[in-house]
Amino acid sequence: xxxxxxxxxxxxxxxxxxxxxxxxxxxxxxxxxxxxxxxxxxxxxxxxxxxxxxxxxxxxxxxxxxxxxxxxxxxxxxxxxxxxxxxxxxxxxxxxxxxxxxxxxxxxxxxxxxxxxxxxxxxxxxxxxxxxxxxxxxxxxxxxxxxxxxxxxxxxxxxxxxxxxxxxxxxxxxxxxxxxxxxxxxxxxxxxxxxxxxxxxxxxxxxxxxxxxxxxxxxxxxxxxxxxxxxxxxxxxxxxxxxxxxxxxxxxxxxxxxxxxxxxxxxxxxxxxxxxxxxxxxxxxxxxxxxxxxxxxxxxxxxxxxxxxxxxxxxxxxxxxxxxxxxxxxxxxxxxxxxxxxxxxxxxxxxxxxxxxxxxxxxxxxxxxxxxxxxxxxxxxxxxxxxxxxxxxxxxxxxxxxxxxxxxxxxxxxxxxxxxxxxxxxxxxxxxxxxxxxxxxxxxxxxxxxxxxxxxxxxxxxxxxxxxxxxxxxxxxxxxxxxxxxxxxxxxxxxxxxxxxxxxxxxxxxxxxxxxxxxxxxxxxxxxxxxxxxxxxxxxxxxxxxxxxxxxxxxxxxxxxxxxxxxxxxxxxxxxxxxxxxxxxxxxxxxxxxxxxxxxxxxxxxxxxxxxxxxxxxxxxxxxxxxxxxxxxxxxxxxxxxxxxxxxxxxxxxxxx
Amino acid sequence: xxxxxxxxxxxxxxxxxxxxxx
Numbered sequence: 157x158x159x160x161x162x163x164x165x166x167x168x169x170x171x172x173x174x175x176x177x178x179x180x181x182x183x184x185x186x187x188x189x190x191x192x193x194x195x196x197x198x199x200x201x202x203x204x205x206x207x208x209x210x211x212x213x214x215x216x217x218x219x220x221x222x223x224x225x226x227x228x229x230x231x232x233x234x235x236x237x238x239x240x241x242x243x244x245x246x247x248x249x250x251x252x253x254x255x256x257x258x259x260x261x262x263x264x265x266x267x268x269x270x271x272x273x274x275x276x277x278x279x280x281x282x283x284x285x286x287x288x289x290x291x292x293x294x295x296x297x298x299x300x301x302x303x304x305x306x307x308x309x310x311x312x313x314x315x316x317x318x319x320x321x322x323x324x325x326x327x328x329x330x331x332x333x334x335x336x337x338x339x340x341x342x343x344x345x346x347x348x349x350x351x352x353x354x355x356x357x358x359x360x361x362x363x364x365x366x367x368x369x370x371x372x373x374x375x376x377x378x379x380x381x382x383x384x385x386x387x388x389x390x391x392x393x394x395x396x397x398x399x400x401x402x403x404x405x406x407x408x409x410x411x412x413x414x415x416x417x418x419x420x421x422x423x424x425x426x427x428x429x430x431x432x433x434x435x436x437x438x439x440x441x442x443x444x445x446x447x448x449x450x451x452x453x454x455x456x457x458x459x460x461x462x463x464x465x466x467x468x469x470x471x472x473x474x475x476x477x478x479x480x481x482x483x484x485x486x487x488x489x490x491x492x493x494x495x496x497x498x499x500x501x502x503x504x505x506x507x508x509x510x511x512x513x514x515x516x517x518x519x520x521x522x523x524x525x526x527x528x529x530x531x532x533x534x535x536x537x538x539x540x541x542x543x544x545x546x547x548x549x550x551x552x553x554x555x556x557x558x559x560x561x562x563x564x565x566x567x568x569x570x571x572x573x574x575x576x577x578x579x580x581x582x583x584x585x586x587x588x589x590x591x592x593x594x595x596x597x598x599x600x601x602x603x604x605x606x607x608x609x610x611x612x613x614x615x616x617x618x619x620x621x622x623x624x625x626x627x628x629x630x631x632x633x634x635x636x637x638x639x640x641x642x643x644x645x646x647x648x649x650x651x652x653x654x655x656x657x658x659x660x661x662x663x664x665x666x667x668x669x670x671x672x673x674x675x676x677x678x679x680x681x682x683x684x685x686x687x688x689x690x691x692x693x694x695x696x697x698x699x700x701x702x703x704x705x706x707x708x709x710x711x712x713x714x715x716x717x718x719x720x721x722x723x724x725x726x727x728x729x730x731x732x733x734x735x736x737x738x739x740x741x742x743x744x745x746x747x748x749x750x751x752x753x754x755x756x757x758x759x760x761x762x763x764x765x766x767x768x769x770x771x772x773x774x775x776x777x778x779x780x781x782x783x784x785x786x787x788x789x790x791x792x793x794x795x796x797x798x799x800x801x802x803x804x805x806x807x808x809x810x811x812x813x
Numbered sequence: 814x815x816x817x818x819x820x821x822x823x824x825x826x827x828x829x830x831x832x833x834x835x
Binding site: 332642 | 814815816817818820822823826827830831833834
């Protein structure tokens with residue numbers, strides 16, 4: 157590269173091992189990775205497009221320092237092997253003033269094949285790698301991410317992408333051959349009509365005119381049928397696009413349903429929380445009893461002792477009263493009330509003395525209050541209060557429950573906010589409007605189909621008429637005419653074979669791409685349940701699960717599978733391609749997580765004979781080399797050293813430094 | 814014979830067909 161982008165003066169990159177294997181070019185953002193890819197594309201096609209497909213102005217490609225030194229010259233030289241032959245491209249531009257037009261005027265291109273300069277180099281390069289298929293060989297991580305969006309972008313972008321894919325697969329070769337043969341057949345027919353006129357004779361002239369008229373009518377019909385088919389194709393693409401949009405809206409409907417579910421869950425949780433709060437308030441109302449509990453406990457104990465003491469005294473007094481009665485009776489009857497022994501004077505005196513003592517004892521016991529229900533009642537009241545005392549575990553349990561409900565409600569609210577933000581700006585009427593539009597377009601498509609069929613029938617009738625006429629003309633014994641008729645019939649036969657080959661080859665290639673994409677996908681997929689890929693007519697992709705469920709894009713895009721699926725398709729296109737070229741990937745793993753990134757890295761060596769990875773240290777980390785198992789043949793690093801010197805290229809040392 | 818190619822290729826195909834027929 158000479159003065160290209162951040163590369164001041166001459167810089168050379170050499171891919172080792174004859175270019176075969178994996179080649180790493182490391183550099184952070186803004187160090188000059190993308191400029192290397194752009195330099196190659198500029199060398200090939202003389203222009204570079206940015207990520208939005210806009211052409212980058214030549215004045216933006218010149219190195220700053222060169223510009224400051226008034227050197228208005230930049231260029232690229234590429235050495236490569238094509239079909240086993242060494243080739244070299246040298247593209248330069250030099251301007252007298254720093255002006256886009258001047259650079260375009262000052263551009264020169266040389267192509268050497270096997271050491272010899274080749275005429276018409278632009279056309280030769282386009283044959284080697286058509287510009288519209290280069291997007292599958294020189295791409296960046298953004299393209300992987302946007303692949304499906306490209307399909308949905310609009311009908312034009314979709315048609316362009318579809319054409320590019322079919323071109324990679326080689327379908328247009330059959331189309332070109334068919335069209336070439338059609339052109340040749342027309343030439344033969346014109347020649348035949350011309351000769352017939354020359355042969356003279358009014359009958360012959362009349363036949364020739366009639367034949368020419370029929371041919372003109374057939375040409376017009378072909379044109380009309382082509383236009384109608386084109387209209388129908390545009391309409392069918394629009395229908396397919398609208399149906400995909402409608403499928404995406406299924407997601408919106410699911411979100412709306414989820415929103416209702418969340419709101420209901422929040423309501424249920426709020427109810428449960430309120431119930432627990434009421435329970436807690438009731439408990440707190442009884443909390444004063446906890447404060448009184450120690451005092452009540454002491455009082456109960458005291459009441460129990462006093463009650464027991466009173467009961468003991470009462471029992472003693474009752475026994476003393478009984479004893480006094482017995483003594484009184486014994487004294488009165490002079491006979492012992494317990495054993496019936498007759499008592500003498502001495503014994504009677506002893507009994508009287510004992511009676512006096514007993515009376516004194518009874519008097520003493522009477523001074524203590526007799527047992528009453530007051531003690532019992534007080535004790536019961538306090539015991540009941542003690543039963544109401546809260547345990548700290550009960551309160552903690554309720555607080556824990558309330559916290560759980562709070563957490564659940566907060567979580568649901570957060571999800572609700574998320575769902576609401578996704579639903580913002582969604583036009584609720586759009587699905588029904590789209591359905592109506594699809595129905596209207598399908599009706600129109602049906603009408604066009606009918607019209608095409610009618611025109612084809614008309615063409616069939618004309619063809620019958622013409623072949624009848626051809627037979628008449630064929631009967632005219634003219635050698636040259638006979639020869640031309642044979643050539644026309646022969647050309648027609650060949651044309652029909654190519655016509656049938658177009659759809660057969662397209663279907664077979666699509667099946668091969670689908671099969672290869674699935675093989676790649678299985679090596680780098682994130683979930684084992686994702687079984688295989690299916691490619692639709694527009695080259696959009698669906699994942700089929702092991703249970704044979706078809707997952708549309710809206711159902712798997714959230715799982716980060718999008719880049720993996722696009723990479724599988726691009727890998728398959730490269731494997732099935734009619735064009736052999738190296739693959740340059742600019743920051744391809746930027747959005748992949750570690751596991752995905754490792755799987756893709758392990759797969760890469762199988763993807764193409766030559767792969768150049770332009771990576772940042774964030775996506776290709778220290779130790780990642782192990783996944784490429786000795787396939788790395790070149791390892792370079794880039795560094796932007798400042799505006800004056802620009803970017804430099806140097807071999808990477810151990811540890812990725 | 815099955816020729817297998819933005820055309821004026823047509824001349825070359827025509828030559829082949831002419832050689833085959835006539």
